[in-house]
Amino acid sequence: MFVDSHCHLTDPSLLEDIDRIRADMAQAGVDRALCICTTLEEFDAVQGLAARFDNVWASVGVHPDNEDVREPDVDALVALSARPKVIAIGETGLDYYQMDSRKGGRSVADLDWQRERFRVHIRAAQQVAKPLVIHTREASADTLAILKEEGEDGRAGAAGGVFHCFTETAEVARAALELGFYISFSGILTFKNAQHLRDVAAFVPMDRMLIETDSPYLAPVPYRGKTNNPSYVPYVAEQIASLRGLAVEAVAEATSRNFEQLFKVTAP
Numbered sequence: 001m002f003v004d005s006h007c008h009l010t011d012p013s014l015l016e017d018i019d020r021i022r023a024d025m026a027q028a029g030v031d032r033a034l035c036i037c038t039t040l041e042e043f044d045a046v047q048g049l050a051a052r053f054d055n056v057w058a059s060v061g062v063h064p065d066n067e068d069v070r071e072p073d074v075d076a077l078v079a080l081s082a083r084p085k086v087i088a089i090g091e092t093g094l095d096y097y098q099m100d101s102r103k104g105g106r107s108v109a110d111l112d113w114q115r116e117r118f119r120v121h122i123r124a125a126q127q128v129a130k131p132l133v134i135h136t137r138e139a140s141a142d143t144l145a146i147l148k149e150e151g152e153d154g155r156a157g158a159a160g161g162v163f164h165c166f167t168e169t170a171e172v173a174r175a176a177l178e179l180g181f182y183i184s185f186s187g188i189l190t191f192k193n194a195q196h197l198r199d200v201a202a203f204v205p206m207d208r209m210l211i212e213t214d215s216p217y218l219a220p221v222p223y224r225g226k227t228n229n230p231s232y233v234p235y236v237a238e239q240i241a242s243l244r245g246l247a248v249e250a251v252a253e254a255t256s257r258n259f260e261q262l263f264k265v266t267a268p
Helices: 018-027 038-052 072-081 110-128 140-147 170-178 195-203 230-244 246-265
Strands: 003-007 031-034 056-060 086-095 130-135 161-163 182-183 209-211
Touching: 003 161, 003 209, 003 230, 003 246, 018 031, 018 230, 031 038, 031 110, 031 230, 031 246, 038 056, 038 072, 056 072, 072 110, 086 110, 086 161, 110 130, 110 140, 130 140, 140 170, 140 230, 170 182, 170 195, 170 246, 182 195, 195 230, 209 230, 209 246
Parallel strands: 003 031, 031 056, 056 086, 086 130, 130 161, 161 182, 182 209
Antiparallel strands: none
16 A cells, blocks of 8 residues: 655664564555665665565665765666666765764865765666666755756656655755656654645645655654654655545555656556
8 A cells, every 4th residue: 555665674773673564564554665775885785675575675876975885886886776676776866964064064065976976876877777766955956957967857868766855845846846756755744843845745746756754764743753664654645645635545546656657666
């Protein structure tokens, strides 16, 4: 019924309890999940988990915020993406959040390595015709500009993909949609101070929307502050259903169909 389009099941807080989590997913009607890779060092664990369970898939990529890790190149991403059940490239993108404090006072100009890493992922995704999982935080202008420069404009040869855990404005959502991307909403949508994001969720077309947990982070209300897991993704769907005057089953059906179309995964 529900699909968690973005989670980190190899995080120790989830992996050590994976059997219970999978039972909770079944109880909640969450029948599929995409386990996201954030470093090449963890890829074997991510892909191995997907190979182990018939309702879990994997991505391959290096998160824009990770330093002192193996740097990806196009050939490596292409090779790893050929492994069984790898259906996406990422998570990739740009992250300028609290840049001065987190990055030792560096400027945007000092983060060219992020932008080059992003381009590497885009080129690999285009080569293998698998969608991108985009992370962008306080960097939407550069994210959109690089996508356009690399030919991600919805035309033939573009990889497409999803802007995951969306927290940007309606204008950014509109620009992403115009480039052919999907928009994914997380448990942030349920937070009291997230009305601006709920307004965006009311605007995004249902045929271009996904839902996710980004677990173990960002647990939705009523579990905010606790460890998140894929069995909580229905709370995101319920929030969207309330915003749009739909039955939650309609949101589940639409977002599951979108997942299948974007990632080329067949229904169970």
